[in-house]
C-alpha cells in the first residue's frame with residue numbers, strides 16, 4: 001500500500017490528530033487484510049486518532065483482487081466447502097470488516113458510539129433495487145454481527161427508500177454515492193423519518209448512527225473538464241469559467257453542510273435529539289486530489305467543520321499528516337460558495353446534469369470493480385479447485401473472439417448473468433421461459449434429499465436385480481444412456497439398459513438381453529403421455545407378468561412429473577416406487593433431476609458424490625460469476641455468436657471414447673433448445689474428423705476430452721484453417737455431471753443470443769400430433785392410410801411430396817439420389833434418418849454412408865435413428881434453419897411385435913412415426929426423400945449404400 005506509513009510518522013504543523021479539536025473525525029478510506037493484521041490500522045488509531053474505516057467495492061477489488069493476502073483463507077475455506085465465488089468474496093470481506101471492527105471498537109466505546117465505525121457496502125448490483133438492498137442490508141448486518149458496523153447503501157432513489165427502512169430496523173447506515181444537494185436532502189429526510197418510525201413504535205433511537213457520504217473531488221473532475229473544453233474552444237466566458245476551476249465541488253459541499261445545520265436546528269430534529277438520536281453526519285468522500293494542479297490536501301483542508309467526517313484515502317492521509325493545515329473552513333465564505341454555484345449556473349455549467357451522471361457512473365464503476373473482484377476470486381477458486389473442476393478453453397479466430405468479448409462485457413454491464421439466475425424471462429423473449437428454469441437449482445435441491453436416492457439404491461441392491469431396463473425417450477432416456485455407457489456396470493449392481501425405440505427387432509433384442517424375472521423396469525416419461533414409453537410399458541408389463549406368473553408391479557418404477565397419466569398408471573399397477581420430476585424442468589434439461597438420478601442410483605453410481613462434484617461447476621457458473629470468467633456463459637456466447645455472426649451453426653462434437661455417449665445427449669440439448677423459427681444450431685455428433693478440405697466455413701468444434709488425453713491432431717489443422725475449437729476437459733468420468741450443467745447453461749445462453757425461447761420444442765410436438773393421427777387411424781381402420789411411391793428401383797421404393805418429386809424426377813435409384821444430393825450446397829447438411837434397428841451393424845452402415853457423403857459433398861452430416869432422434873435432433877431438422885437435406889430410410893420389418901391392449905403393432909407405430917416425421921419435414925419445405933427397403937434389410941442397405949456412392953461420386 002502506498003500510504004499511511006505510520007511507523008515513523010512525520011508530523012507537520014497540524015497533524016490529523018488535531019482534526020478532532022475541530023470536531024471532525026478522520027476516517028480511513030481503505031481496508032486490507034495485511035494492513036489490519038500487521039497492526040498498521042491500530043497504529044493510525046494510536047498515532048493519528050483515526051476514528052473510522054470505510055470500504056467500497058473498488059477498495060475490496062484492490063485488496064482481494066491483487067496480491068496473495070487472502071490466499072491462505074481462500075485455501076482454507078475451499079478445503080472445507082467449495083463455496084461459489086460470491087460467497088467466497090463475502091466471507092473474505094466479512095473477515096476483514098470484523099477484524100477492523102475489533103481494532104476500531106475501543107474508539108467506538110471511547111466516543112460513546114459516535115465514531116469507531118467500519119463500513120461495508122451492499123452489493124453494487126443492487127443500487128437500483130430497493131427490495132434487494134434492504135434484504136441485503138439486513139442480511140449483512142446480521143451476518144457481520146458487530147455493533148460498530150455501518151452498512152453502506154447508495155443514495156440512489158431506490159437506495160434512499162431502503163435507507164429509511166434500514167434505519168427503522170436499527171441498522172447503522174452509511175449512505176454513499178451522494179453528489180447532489182437534493183439527493184442529500186432526501187437522504188437526511190429518510191434518516192429522520194426512519195428514526196421517527198422507530199420512535200413511534202416505542203423503540204430506542206439512541207444507538208443508531210448514520211453518515212451521508214457526500215462525494216467531492218469527482219464533481220470537480222467533471223466540471224473542470226467541461227471548463228477546460230470550453231476554454232480550449234475559445235469560449236467568450238473563458239476567464240470567468242477558469243475562475244471556477246476547483247471551486248464547485250467544495251461550494252456544493254459547503255451548501256450541503258448548511259442544510260445539515262438548518263435541519264439539526266429544526267424542532268422536528270430536536271424532538272428526536274431529545275430522545276438521544278445522533279445526527280446523521282456529513283462524511284466527505286472522494287477526497288483524494290485527482291488534479292495535480294491542486295494541493296494534495298485540498299479536499300481535507302477546505303472541508304473541516306464540526307460534526308463531520310472525512311474519509312481519507314491513504315496517500316492523502318499521509319500528505320495531510322505531513323503538511324495539512326487546519327482551520328474551520330467549512331463554514332467560511334458560505335456566501336461565496338453560493339456565488340460559485342450561481343456563477344456556474346449562469347455560465348451554463350450543468351451541475352445537476354453532472355451530479356446525476358456521477359451517480360449513474362459511480363454505480364456502474366462500483367459494479368465494474370465488483371465484477372473484476374468476483375472475477376479474480378473466481379479465478380483463485382478455480383486454481384485451488386484445480387482438477388476437481390472440468391476445464392473449458394477456447395481457441396477462436398480473432399473476429400469471433402472480439403465479438404464474444406464484447407458480448408461478455410454487455411452481459412456484465414446489463415447484469416444478464418444475475419438476471420438469468422433470477423429467472424428473468426427478459427433474458428430471452430419475455431415469454432414463458434421463467435417457468436422452465438428449475439434445472440438451475442435442481443442439484444442443490446436433490447442434494448438436500450439425496451437420502452431418498454441412497455435408500456432406493458440400497459433397496460435395489462438388496463433385492464438382487466440383475467438388470468434395470470429403462471423405457472423412455474429423449475430427455476428421459478439420453479441422460480441415463482450417458483450414465484450407463486460412461487460408468488458401465490458396477491460390480492455387485494444390476495446392469496442398466498436404456499430402450500428408446502419402437503423398432504420391433506430392437507425391442508426383442510432388449511428383451512433377450514435381460515433376465516426378465518430379475519429385471520427392474522423403469523418407465524420414464526415426464527409428461528407421462530408419450531406414446532413410446534406407454535407402449536413399451538404395455539409390452540414389458542405383459543412380458544414380466546408372464547415370466548413372474550403374477551402382476552409384476554413390484555418390479556416397476558415410474559419416473560414422471562406429478563399428476564401425469566404415468567403416475568396414474570403406476571398407481572393402478574401398484575408400482576414399487578414412483579419418483580417425481582420437477583415440472584419446472586423440460587425433458588432435455590432433466591438429467592440432473594430424478595430422470596437421471598434414479599437410474600444412476602439403481603445402477604450403483606454414488607449419487608451424493610456425483611451431485612457434489614456437479615455442484616462445483618454450478619457454483620463456478622453461478623450468479624456471482626461475471627460473464628468473462630463464467631464457463632457456462634462464455635461457452636454459450638461462443639456457440640451463439642459463432643452461429644449468429646459467422647454462420648458457424650454446425651456444432652461438431654468430438655468426444656473421448658470414455659464419454660462418447662455424451663454427444664447424443666448434447667445433440668438433443670442443442671437441437672431441441674435452439675432449432676426453431678428458422679434459427680438455431682445443428683449438432684453433428686460422431687462424425688470422424690477429416691482434413692480442412694472436407695469442411696465448409698460453418699463449423700464450430702467441441703472437443704470433449706478425458707484425463708490427460710491429447711486432442712485429435714486433426715483439430716490443430718482445422719483450428720489453423722480458421723475453425724473455432726472449444727475444448728472441455730474432464731479429469732474423470734464423474735465430472736460428466738459438471739458437463740451436463742455446463743452445456744445446459746451454455747445452451748440457455750445461446751437461446752438468449754439467438755432471441756428464441758430455448759425451452760420449448762414446437763416441432764417435436766407437431767410430429768407427435770401427426771403420428772398420433774396415423775396411429776389413431778390404424779386403431780379405427782386396421783391399416784395406415786395408403787401411400788404410393790413415386791419411383792421403384794428393385795427393392796427400393798421412393799417417396800416424397802410433390803415439390804420434392806418435381807425436383808428429383810422419376811428415374812432409377814442412382815438418378816434420384818444424385819438429384820437429391822445435387823441440391824446440397826455450401827452451409828447445408830445432410831441428415832440420414834434411419835427407422836431401423838440401431839445396432840452395431842446398422843450404426844456402422846450409417847456411419848460409413850455419412851462419411852462418404854461428408855467427404856464427397858464437403859458438408860456436415862448427421863446419422864440418426866428413428867424414432868429416437870424425433871425426440872432430439874428432429875426439432876432442429878424441422879424447425880431450425882432450412883439447410884438440411886434429408887434421406888429417410890424405412891424398411892419392412894422382418895418380425896413385428898404386438899402391443900398388448902392395442903390393435904397396432906410396434907412395426908405400425910414405427911411406420912406411422914416415420915410418415916409423421918416425413919410429412920412435417922415436407923410441410924416445412926425441407927429437401928426430403930424417403931427410401932423404403934422391401935425385403936432383406938441387410939441386402940437393401942447394401943444396395944442403397946452402393947446407389948448413394950454412385951450418386952455422389954459417379955463411381
Ligand SMILES: O=C(CO)[C@@H](O)[C@H](O)[C@H](O)[C@H](O)COP(=O)(O)O
Pocket residue numbers: 029054055056058119152174175176177213217218283285286287288311
Ligand atoms: O463512500 C465512501 C465512504 O462512505 C467512500 O469509500 C467512497 O466510496 C470513496 O471515497 C470514493 O469512492 C473514492 O472516490 P474517488 O476518490 O475514486 O473519486
Ligand SMILES: O=C[C@H](O)COP(=O)(O)O
Pocket residue numbers: 473474475476524525526527528529530533587588764871
Ligand atoms: O425429450 C422428451 C421426450 O419427448 C420424451 O418426453 P417425456 O419424458 O414426456 O415422455
